Amino acid sequence: MSATALSSATFYGRFAREFAEMALPWRAEEGPDPRLLVLNEPLATELGLDAASLRSSGGVRLLIGNLVPSGATPVAQAYAGHQFGWFAPRLGDGRALLLGEIADADGHLRDVHLKGSGRTPFARGGDGLAAVGPMLREYVVSEAMHALGIPTTRSLAVVATGRSVRRETLLPGAVLTRVASSHLRVGSFQYARATGDINLLRRLADHAISRHHAGAAEAEHPYLALFQAVIAAQASLVAQWMLVGFVHGVMNTDNMTISGETIDYGPCAFMEAFDPATVYSSIDEGGRYAYGNQPVMAEWNLARLAEALLPLFHDEQEQAAALAVESLGAFRRQYSAAWSAGMKTKLGLRDGLGDEVTSPLVHELLTLLQEGHVDHTSFFRSLGTAVRGHTEPARGLFLEPAAFDAWAERWRALGPDADVMDRVNPVYIPRNHLVEEALASATGGDLDPLKRLLDAVTTPYDERPDLERYAAAAPENFGAYRTFCGT
Ligand code: AMP
Ligand code: MG
Numbered sequence: 001m002s003a004t005a006l007s008s009a010t011f012y013g014r015f016a017r018e019f020a021e022m023a024l025p026w027r028a029e030e031g032p033d034p035r036l037l038v039l040n041e042p043l044a045t046e047l048g049l050d051a052a053s054l055r056s057s058g059g060v061r062l063l064i065g066n067l068v069p070s071g072a073t074p075v076a077q078a079y080a081g082h083q084f085g086w087f088a089p090r091l092g093d094g095r096a097l098l099l100g101e102i103a104d105a106d107g108h109l110r111d112v113h114l115k116g117s118g119r120t121p122f123a124r125g126g127d128g129l130a131a132v133g134p135m136l137r138e139y140v141v142s143e144a145m146h147a148l149g150i151p152t153t154r155s156l157a158v159v160a161t162g163r164s165v166r167r168e169t170l171l172p173g174a175v176l177t178r179v180a181s182s183h184l185r186v187g188s189f190q191y192a193r194a195t196g197d198i199n200l201l202r203r204l205a206d207h208a209i210s211r212h213h214a215g216a217a218e219a220e221h222p223y224l225a226l227f228q229a230v231i232a233a234q235a236s237l238v239a240q241w242m243l244v245g246f247v248h249g250v251m252n253t254d255n256m257t258i259s260g261e262t263i264d265y266g267p268c269a270f271m272e273a274f275d276p277a278t279v280y281s282s283i284d285e286g287g288r289y290a291y292g293n294q295p296v297m298a299e300w301n302l303a304r305l306a307e308a309l310l311p312l313f314h315d316e317q318e319q320a321a322a323l324a325v326e327s328l329g330a331f332r333r334q335y336s337a338a339w340s341a342g343m344k345t346k347l348g349l350r351d352g353l354g355d356e357v358t359s360p361l362v363h364e365l366l367t368l369l370q371e372g373h374v375d376h377t378s379f380f381r382s383l384g385t386a387v388r389g390h391t392e393p394a395r396g397l398f399l400e401p402a403a404f405d406a407w408a409e410r411w412r413a414l415g416p417d418a419d420v421m422d423r424v425n426p427v428y429i430p431r432n433h434l435v436e437e438a439l440a441s442a443t444g445g446d447l448d449p450l451k452r453l454l455d456a457v458t459t460p461y462d463e464r465p466d467l468e469r470y471a472a473a474a475p476e477n478f479g480a481y482r483t484f485c486g487t
Contacts, residue, residue, distance in 0.1 A: 009049060011072035011100035012109065015182075018207065021200055022191060023075035028065025028097055029118025029128065031175065033162025036060045037132065037447060038139060038454075040156050043179060047104050047112075047156070054157070063157045064175040065097055065114045072100040076120035080194055081187035081254025082304055084288055089194050091187060091254050092122030095129060098183060109211060111183050112156070115176040131171040132160055133439040136450060138176055138265040140438070144430045144457035145262055150240045151233075152262040153180040172443060181261055182211050186305045187254035193308040205312055212259045223312035224323055231302055231331050233260025238298045239338035242291075243346060244426065245271040245376040249281040249483065251289050251297045253304050267483035270429045272473050274369035274376045280432075282482045295339075299331045345424050346380050348387060348416030357414070364407055372398045375473040380425040387418035426460035428467065432481045433474040 016023045041051045053059045061067040065074055076093040083091075097117050101109040115138070116130025139155035146152050156177040165173040184207070192201040202223075209216045209226050213233075219225030237260050241248065248255070249267035257263050267281030276292025284290070289297060306324035314320035340355060343362050369379060374397045382393035386408065394408070395401040430453065438450040456470040463471070474481075 009047070009069065009102045011069050011102060011112075013071065013073045013100045014109070015077070015098060015111075015207075016073040016075045016100065019200075019204065021195065021197070022078040022188065022204075023098070024078065024092075024121060025073055026076045026097055026120050027068075027074060028114055028175070029163075030066055031061075031064050031159070031161030031163060031173075034060045034064055034066070035160045035162065036063070037136065037158045037160055037174065037442065038450065040139075040143065040154070043154050043156050045105075047102060047110060047179065060159055063177045064159045064161060065099060065117050069099070074099050074114075076122055077183060077188070078122070078191050079185055079187035079254050080190040081185070081252050082190075082301070083252045083254070084284075084286075087190075088254075089191070090122070092191075093120055094123040094126050095119065101182075108181065111178075111180045113178045113180060113183060115178055116161075116173065117175050127165065129163070129165045129173050130176065131165045131167060131443075132158070132174040133171065133443050134266075135174040135176040136439055136442050137435060138178075140430050140435060140450070140454060140457065141265045141268060142178075142262070143454065144460065145246070147458045147460050148240075148244055148426060148429075150244065150246070150262060151237055151260050153178050153257075155179070180257070180263065181259045182208075182257070183263075184208050184211070184258040185254050185263070186256045186258070186301050186308070187252075188258070189305055189308040190253060193311075198311050201308070202312060205309065208258045221313070221323075223309060224327060227302075227306060227309055227313075227324070228327050228330065230258055230260070230305060231327060232334055234298050234302060235331050235334035236260065236338050237262065238295050239335055239342055241294060242339055243342040243424075244429070245274070245291070247271055247278055247280055247289070247291045248294065249279075249284065249289055251294065251301065253301045256298070256301045269432050269481060269483055270377070272375050272377075272431070273373040274366065274379075275373070276370070280481055280483045295332075295335050298335075299328070302328060302331060342424070345420060347383065347411065348418060348421040349414055350417075353414060361407070361411060361414075365411075368398070368403055368407060372400070372404075374398060377426060377429050378471070378473060380421070381427050381471075383416075384418040384421040384425060387412070387416050387421065423461060427463045427471050428456040428460045430457050431470070431472075431474060433478045434470060 044051045074097040078092040080089050081091050096115045099112040104110050119128030135158045139158050142152050142155050156179050159175050161173045163173040164170045192204045205223050213229035216222050216225035216229050247269055255264040269280040271278045271291050278291040279287045310320045313323045386394045398404045434453050438453045441449040456467050
């Protein structure tokens, strides 16, 4: 069969052409025996790609960069980044390549990107590779996030390469084909700034405006407006993470997008028992990126973006800094407004209710959840059931339900709407024990558990009786869950 799916798509190669300083032409490593593990057909359709062709042997080679579509120039992108607070001036795609941009069905440019495609000049000590498990993990979690309505990069496919990857043991290798509205990161701007080439910085900002925040072009100060648009996008994004209990795990500035999409699913996980101190990443010993720290860390990263953009804000450094500080002040207001509004909806409460009524109620609830080690997702979903007259599922989550009963009485007096709640409180999230089970089976060659999990989490609000185990918290013996990055 011919591999017309991607080869007939037009690859614009816009970043590669316009940002040669930050785009190193490179080729993906040959996969000796590529096998398609999972293909996202709805996403393929959205991109105007033919799923049947992508499944052909040529299509699979395209998906891992071994057949380069005509017009495409695969590049490794250069970027810098603060990793756990420390600045690294040269990170870049050590094991990834940007194939190029294609226009989706709505005419928007989308990056097609490979992760796990072999060493590049940015690989440092790394092997440039990725294992099947972590690439499927990104596939599952990113698609779950998308289904939850949270901005994210998407996953088009995971292909096993037939090459082994050495981690603690030998593992089957894979490439993830990722789609994003772009791969511009805070770290991309830090890189441009560190070159000292203000013209490059300005062109990168113009590019970001044209791809993501077109409104900024009309503003009196377009670059300040760009910064403000990124602040707004990130405030909204992180509020959505918090409302659904998502812990990104490695919010380094190279893992924060300019578009406001969630990116780089490494040591991420969904919190089960509500606790702001929740950390999953094995390398995050200080809890820098703990669940409850995420808004503050996002703000910290945005301050680093401001530093990178300063020369574009004003010729006078002091004035530029004042403008940056003033803009950054909006983050807390916007984050709090988005979070409070979202929390009100989770509780089914009318928009018109004032914060003086809802805010104490919300804070008391969070204290109860934390003290009771209550499963975040199950609790909010069961509250909808409580409105419909069955309070037991919610009550049953508390060892001492008396305090919950008192809280619930006050909450019910406000007239919550169960239908509104069921549209925002998911039944199914990619729970850690289910993800691990699916990845272990897939690594051993059985993809069925992965497909069942994907089925549950890509329709997260729609409760199905046969999927009961996908809605339940991890069994006690699952223990303290840890994830690892860079795998
Ligand atoms: P991450 O923690 O996945 O965001 O990656 C941080 C940096 O390490 C990026 O520059 C990656 O390209 C690089 N990196 C991670 N894993 C590998 C690997 N196995 N080989 C080469 N580079 C890697
Ligand atoms: Mg990264």
